[in-house]
Amino acid sequence: MKKIIITGLLFICIVSSHFGQTVKQIHIDAGLLRNYDGFLKLYSGVIELGGDYSISLTKLLQAGVAFHAGYLNRNEGSMKAYLYKPAVQLAYTAHFSKRFALMPAANLGYAFINLRNDAYDYRETQSGLNTGIDLRFIWKTEDRTDFFIFGRYSYIYLDEDKHFTELEYYRNLHQSAFGIGIKIK
Amino acid sequence: MKHIKNIYSVLFFLLLAIVCGCSKTGDSFYPDGQYHTVSDVVQYCSGSCDSENDWEGNDIRVKGHIRNRANDGIMNTYFAGSYFYLEDIRNGFFMEIRVVASKGDIFDRITQSIPADIFYITGKAVAVEVDDGENCEKGVIIELDNIDNILLNAE
Numbered sequence: 001m002k003k004i005i006i007t008g009l010l011f012i013c014i015v016s017s018h019f020g021q022t023v024k025q026i027h028i029d030a031g032l033l034r035n036y037d038g039f040l041k042l043y044s045g046v047i048e049l050g051g052d053y054s055i056s057l058t059k060l061l062q063a064g065v066a067f068h069a070g071y072l073n074r075n076e077g078s079m080k081a082y083l084y085k086p087a088v089q090l091a092y093t094a095h096f097s098k099r100f101a102l103m104p105a106a107n108l109g110y111a112f113i114n115l116r117n118d119a120y121d122y123r124e125t126q127s128g129l130n131t132g133i134d135l136r137f138i139w140k141t142e143d144r145t146d147f148f149i150f151g152r153y154s155y156i157y158l159d160e161d162k163h164f165t166e167l168e169y170y171r172n173l174h175q176s177a178f179g180i181g182i183k184i185k
Numbered sequence: 186m187k188h189i190k191n192i193y194s195v196l197f198f199l200l201l202a203i204v205c206g207c208s209k210t211g212d213s214f215y216p217d218g219q220y221h222t223v224s225d226v227v228q229y230c231s232g233s234c235d236s237e238n239d240w241e242g243n244d245i246r247v248k249g250h251i252r253n254r255a256n257d258g259i260m261n262t263y264f265a266g267s268y269f270y271l272e273d274i275r276n277g278f279f280m281e282i283r284v285v286a287s288k289g290d291i292f293d294r295i296t297q298s299i300p301a302d303i304f305y306i307t308g309k310a311v312a313v314e315v316d317d318g319e320n321c322e323k324g325v326i327i328e329l330d331n332i333d334n335i336l337l338n339a340e
Contacts, residue, residue, distance in 0.1 A: 039224065039275075039276055040276060041276070042276055042277040042278065043276065043277075074276075074277050076277065077274075077277055079274070079275070079276065079277055115275055115276075117274045117275065119274075119300070120250065120274045120300070120301055121301070122274055122275065124275070165222065165224065165225055166213070166214050166221065166225050166229075167214065167225050167228055167229060169228055170224065170225075170228065
């Protein structure tokens with residue numbers, strides 16, 4: 001799976017080199033994270049922060065790299081989970097008016113989950129393929145900064161590790177995040 | 186425009202390949218084989234009340250930490266009720282271990298341990314049903330009847 005990510009990054013670099021007059025943009029966002037099912041079923045989501053850097057392939061299509069970090073914990077006990085999600089991204093911007101645009105984006109990456117329980121000196125990192133989609137509702141301004149709210153769905157398929165879990169069920173993680181962000185043009 | 190179509194095609198097939206690769210469901214779980222984590226046992230030994238399962242009434246091996254080991258009040262409750270909970274400290278899943286014989290010896294071993302000790306337990310998997318009127322779900326408890334079926338910090 002790591003090969004896919006490296007290939008993806010190379011793909012982005014090659015594509016970007018073919019588009020001379022590119023427009024670069026940065027998105028930075030923060031949202032409330034929620035986890036569904038899987039190994040982290042009993043965890044409560046706290047926050048996800050991150051951003052992406054992308055270039056315009058055309059006036060409407062952007063490609064780039066993204067990185068998001070998330071934090072989950074359990075209300076009961078001292079368990080914590082830190083998520084790191086680097087990815088490549090392909091996004092499309094639909095301009096509905098002078099002030100409003102919709103931006104769906106597809107992500108493909110490789111996620112790392114660092115589990116901790118300080119009461120037992122337990123630390124472990126698991127990793128796996130990460131795919132997801134974002135939907136941003138962008139409020140456009142005349143300045144260099146636009147604002148948006150977003151919804152994100154993220155799926156992580158953990159690599160097989162029989163010492164960690166013997167069940168497929170636990171390897172499938174589904175998460176969502178909803179929040180706000182800024183776009184720097 | 187041709188470039189864009191190509192990009193979409195590549196990504197579409199890439200995602201399709203990934204989704205196909207992620208849909209494997211064959212679990213190789215042998216209840217009386219190696220020691221399993223509490224999380225795996227709780228999930229594997231669950232289902233609807235109508236289901237019949239290979240683990241019911243058979244020996245199963247599980248490993249985990251004693252839940253609330255540091256709390257003397259809860260330990261007294263465990264002793265009085267002849268049970269304790271085994272927990273997976275990675276995600277908080279826990280399950281009931283019911284002590285059906287050798288109660289004194291088993292609880293002596295527990296009280297001599299420290300919270301960080303990992304317990305390796307072999308016992309009989311017994312199905313329990315929880316019916317809320319709408320759904321009936323089956324879960325598992327483990328019956329423990331012998332001090333020799335508890336190991337600490339070793340497989």
